[in-house]
Amino acid sequence: MIERLWAKFGKTSSQPSEPLATDNLPQHVAIIMDGNGRWAKNRGLPRIAGHHSGMKTVKRITMxxxxxxxxxxxxxxxxxxxxxxxxxxVDYLMRLPQEFLAIELEELIQNNVQVRMMGYKGGLPDHTLQAVETAISRTANNTGLVLNFALNYGSRKEMLGAVREIAAAVQRGELSLDAIDEKTMSERLLSSGLPDPDLVIRTSGELRLSNFMLWQMAYSEMWFTDVYWPEFTEEHFLEAITEYQRRARRYGGI
Incomplete structure (x- = not known):
């Protein structure tokens, strides 16, 4: 089935000539939102202004x-x-989830979006954690888009934690060495229950992974753009998806 999804966002000069194929969409898109500070600096604004503007982009791209x-x-x-x-x-960044969810949670609920968090609760301020946990609770039964915030997240720490859990299970006699496989590892990661990302987007022109979902991105398609996150539009998002659809994912085969 082919559908001209670009029409939903309005025609732009960057619009690709072919439509998006709805039967070849990435199931899971992960985004490294980068460039807020540089966007603000280029405009003579404080870095927190970039983070505030980036919050608006979160809403735009989620929708x-x-x-x-x-x-x-x-x-x-x-x-x-x-x-x-x-x-x-840091203090400002810790206030953003509370500000974002206070404004947008009702619309997320209306759109059947389920909010999740992937990260470490320890160290997060109470007001940050309370806002996120309220959103998770109120959207728990929603069945639409899963909006997963990687908050206080680090992939190396995540993998070390998973390895420790596996080692402890072996020590207790609950798991044999021969039974350890990729599924054993994946089930103990913070992303357990989510499919691996099909498409990873990074904004701002940086070409690195920054300790983000290193295990899960083993076969993800990567898409980089020079655009700073506050300037990232629906058209850029669709451009990334269109590029993903042009690629052949072989997973080591031919």
Whole structure:
């Protein structure tokens, strides 16, 4: 089935000539949202202005993913390394989930979006955690797009935790060495219950993974853009999906 989904977003000069194929959509899209600070600096604004503008992009891309038919959208909101940033910036970033969900939660519920969090609750301020947990609870029964926030998340820490769990299970005699396989590992990751990302997008021109879903991205398609996250539009999102649909995923075969 072919559908001209571009029409839902309006015609733009960057619009590809061919329509999106609805039978070849990525099931899971993960985005490394980068460039908020540089976007603000280029405009003579404080970095927090970039983060505030980036919050609006989260809403825009979430709704775009939902309209297109993406099933899972994971957004890298705050890494375990981001605590190294200046305290004022970290404090502001920790207020953003509360601000975003206070404004957008009702619409997310109306659109049948389910909110999840992938990360470590320890260290998060109470107001941040409460806002996220309220959104998770209120959307738990929704059956549409899964909006998964990677918050206080780091892939190496995640994998070390999974390895420790497996080692402890072996020590207790609950698991044999011969029984350990990829499924054993995946089930103990923070992303357990989610499919691996089909498409990973990174904004701002950086060409690195930044400790994001390293196990899960073994066969993900990568798409990089120079556009800063606050400037990332629905058209850019559809451009990434269109490029994904042009590629042949061989998983090591021919």
């Amino acid at each position: 775009a993913a939902d309209r297109v038919g993406i099933k899972y959208l994971t957004l890298y909101a705050f890494s375990t390394e981001n605590w190294k940033r200046p305290k004022a910036e």
